[in-house]
Amino acid sequence: MVRIGYLVPEFPGQTHIFFWRELRSLREMGVECDLISTKRPPMRIISHSWSREAMARTTYLSPPTFGAIRAAVGALARSGPLGWWRVARAIAGAEVTGPARRIRLCGLALGGAHLAALARRREWRHLHVHSCADSAHLAMFAHLIGGIPYSVMLHGPMEDYGPNQTMKWRHAAFGIVITRKLLQEVRTALGKLERLDVEVAPMGVNIREFVRSTPYIPWSGSGPFRIYACGRLNPCKGHDDLIRAVGLLHAAGIDARLQIAGADDSRGLYQRSLEALIAELQLQDAVTLLGAVAEDRVRRGLEESHVFALASLHEPLGVAIMEAMAMELPVVVTRAGGVPELVSDGVDGVLVDPRSPEDLARGLTRIARDPELAKRIAAPARMKIESAFQSDQSARVLVRRVTSVDLASRGTASAA
Secondary structure (H helix, E strand, C coil): CEEEEEECCCCCCCCCHHHHHHHHHHHHCCEEEEEEECCCCCHHHCCCCCHHHHHHHCEECCCCCHHHHHHHHHHHHHHHHHHHHHHHHHHHCCCCCCHHHHHHHHHHHHHHHHHHHHHHHHCCCCEEECCCCHHHHHHHHHHHHHCCCEEEEECCCHHHHCCCHHHHHHCCCEEEECCHHHHHHHHHHHCCCCCCCEEECCCCECCCCCCCCCCCCCCCCCCCEEEEEECCECHHHCHHHHHHHHHHHHHCCCCEEEEEEECECCCCHHHHHHHHHHHHCCCCCCEEEEECCCHHHHHHHHHCCCEEEECCCCCCCCHHHHHHHHCCCCEEEECCCCHHHCCCECCCEEEECCCCHHHHHHHHHHHHHCHHHHHHHHHHHHHHHHHHCECHHHHHHHHHHHHHHHHHHHHHHHHC
16 A cells, blocks of 8 residues: 655644545545645634544644754755755745745754655655645645655645646645646646646545435425525635525525625634624524534535525536535526636526625525426536536545656666
């Protein structure tokens, strides 16, 4: 069995269910993953049934222990003058501004040395990083110090992941992006690199777990029209637009009831603004903020609803949307980011403009007033997830690429 390092920042967070699914798939494919994370997530967003198990399995790099510092110093000593020169050159040539950021890179280099020590002690063949931010810097320095090959995975626009992207990708054995749109962005931004090895592998869901126990029944026109949303409480998710859309539905005579599953990751600031908006629109009986909830509760909420909605201002792809589609629940979502690669308007969902509560309300009204449309787009949604967005697809790509890199490195070693 091949053993690799698997680095996810602040694991396990509320949006990290995909990583847990991928880890299970990788193990089934003969890859044992050592879980590594930068630091523990805030307790308020830990909600999954598997979170405690995941935390027990994870090695956290921060705060550093005495043993970690000693291991990092040992790795730096083993790398010798050549390793020190590689690290110094990387810091000096980094695409960052100001001395503070270069000093920060020195600290990340020490973290990378700790990673290099872990890789050596645990005999990793590869290090995979689910980020292109500072976690990618850690992997880069681990590579420069200890020689461990690494890969990065881009989950959103490159601008969200900080500077020095050229160097992070230059030293990576390969990169993975989750949408074709991101692939084009990477090629445009990093086309000057002599070697840019990147391919698309979308995130996905476990369709054996996300399956209905009862047939979908559209809204009858009487009683509550139940809307379910799932996404962290962050302005980028556009929950305020969705709440305003619910207000418009009420004004049109539709008794809409919205549940939003997700915790605030901005110290409660956005949640308080949503609560104020709910009070302003007098929707206290119509909108419920559930907080961070476990996967089984999400599944139950989806099955009990008439429609799933998400008003994201930008959404790289959307695992929550995939989960709703797998549950054969009609989705009304914005055409932001890579969502059009997942949802085909009028075929397996309804796409609306971002930042437009009015357009969102119109899309929801279509589902409410046209039960035949609701049923017609539900079944193809499930079929699309089955064909193109299962959780083991990215694992298969990762296994293939890691195996290729491992064989190449062994061949180089043999030739030497």
